[in-house]
Amino acid sequence: MLALLAKYWWLVALRGVLAIVFGVLAFVWPGITIGVLVIFFGAWALVNGVFAVVAALGGRGEHDHWVLLLLEGLAGVLIGVVTYIAPEATAAGLLIYIAAWALATGVLQVAAAIRLRKEIEGEAWLALSGLASIGFAVILLIRPLAGALALLWVIAAYAIAFGVFLLFLAFRVRGVAPR
Numbered sequence: 001m002l003a004l005l006a007k008y009w010w011l012v013a014l015r016g017v018l019a020i021v022f023g024v025l026a027f028v029w030p031g032i033t034i035g036v037l038v039i040f041f042g043a044w045a046l047v048n049g050v051f052a053v054v055a056a057l058g059g060r061g062e063h064d065h066w067v068l069l070l071l072e073g074l075a076g077v078l079i080g081v082v083t084y085i086a087p088e089a090t091a092a093g094l095l096i097y098i099a100a101w102a103l104a105t106g107v108l109q110v111a112a113a114i115r116l117r118k119e120i121e122g123e124a125w126l127a128l129s130g131l132a133s134i135g136f137a138v139i140l141l142i143r144p145l146a147g148a149l150a151l152l153w154v155i156a157a158y159a160i161a162f163g164v165f166l167l168f169l170a171f172r173v174r175g176v177a178p179r
Contacts, residue, residue, distance in 0.1 A: 001112065002119040004059035004066060005173040011055045013170035015048055019163030026156035037152060038094060042083035044159070045101055049076020068112045075104040095151065099140040102158070106133030122172045129165035132158060 005012065022044045026037075052073030056066045079101035086093070109130030116123040136158040140151075 001063060001065040001116050002176060004063040006176045008055040008058060009170045009174040011051050012166050015051050016163040016166030016170060018047060019159045023156040023159030026152050038083055042080045045076045046080025049073045049080055052076060065115050068108050072105050072108040075101055095140045099137040102133045103137035106130040125165050125169040125172060129162050132161045132165060
């Protein structure tokens, strides 16, 4: 798994940058409507998922643990597509979509970090991004009817934290050769 992350460190970094950009844009435009939020979130989940799938498939012949990254990517693609198929979903429905995606992503990232700990020090960044995803999902499920603005701020903060953790991971594994 370390070799896979080292080879595609730039995809991990790109995912981190895209998450940070999404989070900053959500904070800069706090009056954003739920419709625009659906478009932004759907695009972000879809692109993030596609990058994860590409990285996983790129390393499938060389690495045993590519399936976790593939599942994370497929979860993102699925949630992105579902978001566009059902744009009329209520804020509560969107919260469930987002919470399910964040929970799946978090669990899979923590699982990947547990496997990675045998190969490298610093896997905690991946585990922290997973825990941030799980925490975000729990917050959304506990307070599903909090206003659209509160939802936007929670999503923005989560996206920035997720992106920062992925950037730390990307630069930690960049150029690391498997032992």
